[in-house]
Amino acid sequence: DQQVKQNSPSLSVQEGRISILNCDYTNSMFDYFLWYKKYPAEGPTFLISISSIKDKNEDGRFTVFLNKSAKHLSLHIVPSQPGDSAVYFCAAGKQTGANNLFFGTGTRLTVIP
C-alpha cells in the first residue's frame, strides 16, 4: 500500500516561472517530510525538508508547504531554471522507530528555456 503519492508523473514549466510539485500522504503518523531531486543514473539528492510542527520551510528558490489537515505538501521552485529539470521525489518518515523513508513515485519536471 503506497503511503506517499505523487499523482502527477510529469510537469513542464517555462524558465523563470514557478514550478509547483504536489504530494499527498495517507499515514497521519508521518511527522517529517523531504523532497529529493534525481538526475538520470544518479541517486536521489536531498533538497529540502519540513517537520510537521511547521507549515512552511524556505531555502533559496525552494519552498515546501505542509498542510497537515489535508495530508498534502507541495514544493515551489521560483524562478524555475533549466538545471532544475529532473525527477522530484517526495518522502515521509516518522521521528520514532526506524528512520525509514517512504517515497512517492516521483514527478518529472522539465523546465523549458
Place this chain on the structure above:
Amino acid sequence: DTAVSQTPKYLVTQMGNDKSIKCEQNLGHDTMYWYKQDSKKFLKIMFSYNNKELIINETVPNRFSPKSPDKAHLNLHINSLELGDSAVYFCASSQEDRKTYEQYFGPGTRLTVT
C-alpha cells in the same frame, strides 16, 4: 569525494546466481539503508541497519541479506536471483541521532537478471 558509493554500477547475471552489491559511506553516519526502485520507479525501503539493530521490511524475501563488516559499509547479498529482482538498488546513510532526517544516497546499482 563521493559520500556514498556503490559497486558495481551495473550488474547483469542469470537466474539462480548469487551476487553481492557493495556500499560504502564516508560521512561517519551510524545508520545505513538499502532501497529498491522497481520498474514503476517506486523507491521502497528494504533494510535499515545500525550497529544496534537490523530492521527488515517484511516484504523482502529472505534471499536478500545485508552484511555490515563495519559501520561504514553495508553490503547486499542476493541468493538464487530471480527475474523479478531486476531493479535499481540504492544504498543510503544517515545520522542516528536524528538531528536531521535526510538520508544520503549512493548512485544506484542497476541489476538485470536474465
